[in-house]
Amino acid sequence: MSTETLDQAKSNLPVRGFLKIDNLKIPQGEELVQAILALKKEKNAVILAHYYQTPDIQDIADFLGDSLQLARQAKDTDADMIVFCGVHFMAEAAKILNPTKKVVLPDTQAGCSLADGCSGEGLRSMREKHPNALIATYINCNAETKAESDIIVTSSNAETIIKSLPLDRPIIFAPDKNLGKYLAKKTGRDMILWDGSCIVHEAFSMERIAQQMAANPDAKLIAHPESETSVLDLAHFIGSTSALLNYVEKDDGQKFVVATEEGILHEMRKRAPHKELLPALVYDESCNCSECFYMKRNTMEKLYLCMKYELPEILIDEELRLKALKPIEAMLELSKTIK
Numbered sequence: 001m002s003t004e005t006l007d008q009a010k011s012n013l014p015v016r017g018f019l020k021i022d023n024l025k026i027p028q029g030e031e032l033v034q035a036i037l038a039l040k041k042e043k044n045a046v047i048l049a050h051y052y053q054t055p056d057i058q059d060i061a062d063f064l065g066d067s068l069q070l071a072r073q074a075k076d077t078d079a080d081m082i083v084f085c086g087v088h089f090m091a092e093a094a095k096i097l098n099p100t101k102k103v104v105l106p107d108t109q110a111g112c113s114l115a116d117g118c119s120g121e122g123l124r125s126m127r128e129k130h131p132n133a134l135i136a137t138y139i140n141c142n143a144e145t146k147a148e149s150d151i152i153v154t155s156s157n158a159e160t161i162i163k164s165l166p167l168d169r170p171i172i173f174a175p176d177k178n179l180g181k182y183l184a185k186k187t188g189r190d191m192i193l194w195d196g197s198c199i200v201h202e203a204f205s206m207e208r209i210a211q212q213m214a215a216n217p218d219a220k221l222i223a224h225p226e227s228e229t230s231v232l233d234l235a236h237f238i239g240s241t242s243a244l245l246n247y248v249e250k251d252d253g254q255k256f257v258v259a260t261e262e263g264i265l266h267e268m269r270k271r272a273p274h275k276e277l278l279p280a281l282v283y284d285e286s287c288n289c290s291e292c293f294y295m296k297r298n299t300m301e302k303l304y305l306c307m308k309y310e311l312p313e314i315l316i317d318e319e320l321r322l323k324a325l326k327p328i329e330a331m332l333e334l335s336k337t338i339k
Helices: 006-011 029-042 055-060 067-076 088-097 120-129 143-147 158-164 177-187 206-215 241-250 264-271 300-309 318-334
Strands: 045-050 063-065 081-085 102-104 134-138 151-153 171-174 191-193 220-223 255-259 276-279
Touching (some): 029 055, 045 055, 045 067, 055 264, 055 300, 067 241, 067 318, 081 088, 088 102, 151 318, 158 177, 158 318, 206 255, 241 255
Parallel strands (some): 045 063, 045 081, 081 102, 134 151, 171 191, 220 255
């Protein structure tokens, strides 16, 4: 049986998304952790990870955060190589902010249903229909889509940014219609919404969560605003990934039903080990649909290979990068007061 060499693995990257080298022995367990740490030191690398990554990746990261926190960290790092453990649009944003640094992602097939469903061409068509509108785009989108936007938002800063936009200009909000509906309600601004959604947050079942809350009357439901309105209407607290984390840590409640990607529970349990945390229930009882398939494509083995061979690397055309940089910088400027 043939084995895949490094050259073959590199040639297969565009299709596979990650390195797979059959004749390379990869360390396991604690040896793998130490090997990754050694590579980090050798290459002056920084490992950035989202709260939705697997616990082992979260634990080895230099910095753990939500989209806004990770964007800030990527902008401020003095490392030579940024190793991004998240999904593709996040690593792409890091490269947009750091054109001279090498940015690598363990698996480029770690995508996002929101990013996949919204194109720059689609936003251009919407602008043609609404020429006076400002386009506020959720960070969960690709570089081409960012380049067609006037400003980028995250769930942490979206309300602040929407409120800051001129009242005499209509707003196109893309790509998450659920977050858009929530922001319209919070800010009082009418918005033209792109018809997109997150497959994880749309999987939550209002009926099953209501039953879950009835069975746990001492629990509080907390939800990410990417969830559907019917779920948000049941929630005791609605907030970004980092806001949900802070709420569990600081609130007097002792039991929480958490309606966002299940990876956040790892950090929640570390910060509030005495509290009981229950993943919110989804429609399909046969699947673990509150886990993001894309986020979980990254593994420790892929991380090791990514750092060892500095592949897959995120590369962006300079003209596109500069266009996409403007709305990200506008976001970061307006977000200075947000922790």
